[in-house]
Amino acid sequence: MYIVLGPADASTGENLGGAVDALWEAITLNDTGSGTHRTFPLGKIADFVQTVEKHNTHRTIRWTWADARMVMPMLLQAGASPSSCHDLRLVQRLLVTAASRAQNGISFTPVLELGKEAQPAGTLPARRQIEGQESLFDAPPITASRDEQEPAPTASLLLEELQAQLTTIKSAPYPGRLGLLAATESQGGIIAAEMKHYGMPWNRAIHEKILEHQLGARPAGYQRPYKLEQLAARLRQELGAPNLNPDSPHEVLRALQSAGFSVTSTRKWELTEWANSAPHLRESRWQVVRPLLEYKRLARLYTANGWAWLDAWVTDNRFHPAYEVASAATGRWGAHGGGAMQIPKDVRAAVHAEEGMLLTVADAAQIEPRILAVMSGDRALAVAGRDTDLYLGIAEIGKRTGSALADRSHAKIALLAAMYGATTGEGGQLMPHLKKLFPQAIGFTEKAAEIGLRGGQVTTFLGRTSPAPSHAWFEAQRDRSSAEKERAAATAARSHSRFTRNFVIQGTAAEWAVIWMAQIRRRLRTERRFGHRLQSRLVYFLHDEIMIYGPQNEAALCATIVRESAQAAAELIFGPTDVEFPVTVVTTDDYSQAK
DNA sequence: GTTCCCTGCCAC
C-alpha cells in the first residue's frame, strides 16, 4: 500500500509546501487503486505517520514523497520512523536513465520535474537561513514568504507521478528486478537521512589528543603547529631555500630542482621512488625526502582533520555527514560535509563508543569479485571464494594448476586489473593467467568493456543503466582529420570502455550493499531482545562497510544480523546462489581497531 | 572579492 504525502491542492489556501502551517495531504493508494484523502497541517504529518505505522504492522506501507531529503528531517525530529518508502525523485532518475537505453525495453515519461535541490520542510530556503541556525534540526518553524519558494508539487500530482512510475516498472521486461531496485533506492533515502540524523560517535577529547601528539599544541590564529613549523625550518635548511613555503607544491618543486634533484613533481610516490632509485645516494636523498613527506603527512592531518575540522563538524561528540544516494553513476553513494568518505586511518581512534556502548563494524569481504562470480556464472570463481578469502582461494587454484597466480597478492592484483581494465603494469601482465583460470568471469568483463568501446550503455543486475557518452564523445569518434584527433578518440573510447567494464560490477555491488543495509535496518527495527526493542542504529556507511552503534548487550545480536543480512541480500537480488557473501565483523569500542 | 582549475592526498 502506498500513501502519498505532499502539499494539498493550492485551492485549499495557504500552500507553500515547506511552511509548517501549510496544509498537506495524505492520499492512500491500495491494490484496487482507490484513494482516500486526508489533510493535515504539515506539523501533524509525523504524528500521522507514526499512528499508521503502529496500526499496520502486518503490511508494508510505502510512504511516497517527492524527496526524502525534504520530508525525513521533519519526521525524524518528531520521532516518527517510516518503515519503508517510495522516493519519487530517486526512482524517477533511475527510470529516466533506464528508458534512455533502447535495449532495456522501458518507456517512461515523467509527470513532474523532480530532482531539484533539497529543501527540508518546515524550514526557510537555505539562502535565508540565519547565522547560528543553519542546522536542519533546530531551525525554527517559520512560514516562508511566498515570492521566494517554488510551489512544491501537490500530493495529487505526486500520485500521478507514482502511478506513471509503477506502470513503467510493471511493464518492464524484468519487473521484479526493477521493482527491487526502486524499493532499494528509496530505502536508501530513508537510511541516509537517519544516519545523518543520528550521527556517528566522535570523541573530541581523543581526537584532540591525537592532534597534540602528532602536531603539538593547537596554534593560535593562523600559525603553523609546532611540529609543522619545525619540519618547515628543516626543509628550508636542507634545500637552501630560506623563504620556502612548503605548502606550495610549485615552490617545493622549484626548490628541489635548484638543489639539483631531478624530480618532475612533489608527489609522494615519485619522491619515494626517486629517493630509492640510486643506492649510493639513498641516504642523502632521504635526508630531504623524509622531512618533506613527513611535512605533507602532518599538513594533511592539520588541514583536513585538524582542530578546524573538529570545530566545524563535530558537535556533542557526534559527526553528522550528509549522504547522497547514488551520487555516482554506478549507484554508489556520495557524502559531503567533513570528508566522510575519507576518514583517515590516523584519526579513526576518535570514533569511540561511550560508556556501556559498542561499535559493530562490518566489512564485506571481496564484494566486487563475488558479485562478478554470480553475474558471470563462473563456477570456478564461486568455488575459489568458498570458506575462504577469495584471493587466497584463487592462489590455491593457481598453485594446483601451476599458474603464475600462486599467491594472494598476485591473485588480487590480477583480479582488480580485470575489473578496472588495467592493460599495463603487473596487473595487465597477469591478466592472461587469470583468463585461463576463469574464462567465464573474464569474458563477462570483456563483454561489458566492448560495449563501452562503441559508446554503448550497460546495466547492473537489477537494471541501473549507465549513462551514454556525451554528444561530443560520438563526434570525436567520427573525427579522422588528424592522427592526433584519432588518438584522442581512441583514448576517450578506451576510457568509456573501462567505465562500462567497471560499472556492471561496481553498480551491482552498490545494489547489494544498500540491500544489505536495508535488511539490517529492518531487523534492528523489528527484533526484540527480552521483549525490548533494540536501540542499536546504523550510523555509518561507505561502499562495502557499515557501522552500527548501540548498547553493549545488543552487540552480539548485531553481529549475527549483519552476517545473515549479507547472504540474505545476495539471495534477494540473485535468488539462490552458491557464491558466498561473507562479512568480517568487529565488535569494538574503538574504530581504529576494526580492520 | 569570487570562481575555477590544478595539485595532491584520502577513502573503498
Add this chain to the structure above:
DNA sequence: AAACGTGGCAGGGAAC
C-alpha cells in the same frame, strides 16, 4: 612514469 574504476576535499594560484 603513471597506470587502472568510483568519489571528496584543502590550498595555491590564476582568471574573472
